[in-house]
Amino acid sequence: MIQPMRFLLCVLFGLMASAAQAAPATKAYMSIIIDDLGQSSERDSRTLALPGPVTMAIMPDTPHATDFARQAHKAGKTVILHMPMDPATGPYAWHPGVPIETLAKRLDMALSKVPCAVGVNNHMGSRMTAQDEAMAWLMAELQRRHLFFVDSRTSAATVAAAHAQKIGLAHVSRDVFLDNERSLEAIEHQLLQGIVLARRQGSAVLIGHPYPQTLAVLARELPRLKSQGIELISLEQMIAERGNQTMPAHRGHRAAAPTGQVSGTE
Template identity: 80%
Template sequence: MRYLLCLLFCLLAGVAHAAPANKAYMSIIIDDLGQNPERDSRALALPGPVTMAIMPDTPHATDFARQAHKAGKTVILHLPMDPADGPYAWHPGVPVEELARRLDSALLKVPYAVGINNHMGSRMTAQREPMAWLMGELQRRHLFFVDSRTSAATVAAFQAQAQGLAQVSRDVFLDNVRTTEAIGSELQLGVELARKQGSAILIGHPYPQTLEVLERELPRLKRQGVELIGLEQMIAERGNQTMPAHARHHPTAPTGQITGKE
């Protein structure tokens, strides 16, 4: 009897600590920040734990990173990758020593960054050796990685998983079509995905139309049963696992179409 009572207690304790079956979490990243103070400030004012992805080769990168950190927002480095160009951009064939120098310089331009995501990168994120090196370097620096999934051929998240690096992948691009109607539809798609698979990660840009939709709709998420959370919490929720919709992008799977514009 004592054994049965103990077993019942353990089962009840497990239920009490289990995550709710109907959880629906969402994280939102705003890319391409650091270019325009007015747009940046509007992005920074979005309600909730919206992540600020700051490009290193922009005139206001460092100042805005400091502002965002002071405001309590998560800051990540939006690292340019091929076909992006500029002094920080990663390209296939560039020696690893130069890639390391560009990463160092980019991180200096974006203080308080706790992770990185790729800006463009359809060719670069398909390169296994540089991606493996990057994930090892991020592990050493205690930074996480977000695969923007600008290409169906990406191996970035897979290489991060292989090294046990904290990582997540984007589910929805909000503003491939830059109208409030289309952006609203993509946000609703994110809501539906969050309800279906438990979480969704959305990426948008500081376009007026995107900011207008987010300013209006983010306060309404809870009424739709969705909780907006930060990227660090999202990584913990996903437990570094690939979402079902991303499984076809495993490097041994057939290559599909590009999943988002660059």
């Protein structure tokens, strides 16, 4: 028996597809990033097999980071560095109060572990992305390196995107987290929220993780996006589409932190 929530989601997806076919609306774009890659060859391979321009965010302190970055790049996927930031730990992690010189060395080391990276997004970072001096330095450094930035918006106090916008650095900000709750129904609901948001504001950036449930939902639903009036595009295309402008929901540099946000899902 189909669970009531699953049945309702199926009906909603069906209605949206029918509406898109009957009356094409203004174009709506979506970009999807999968974080925390490089830890498992099996999960990395499943993520790489997702259809369309899904972005691979690879952690530097993982056993398969370098090999998978090259593999993903060869497959034509956008590769970005998933940079550990406080409260993340490890040899690459950024923490408040650490001298800029040390932060710079950790960034250098992290980028060397993830070859072919064309941008950076923060892993965790709920405290670090609120640090004005460090974020201002990071955005200037990324501009110097011709890399873009994705603010994962793991904190309501983030100033990262604001500093990127101030200097004209290519950047976007996350709109929807797919899998803070790992059930199929919850992930389907979040994807639907992303579709609704993309159709309302013209675009949406979604972040998920290589959980089996997330990959199953995306493998099934991504091929259906076009019939629902949604075009899946790369992050580079999304940056061009948004023109570095802050979305209405992000203005004021306040971001609603995901409910129940913990280190494993940032």
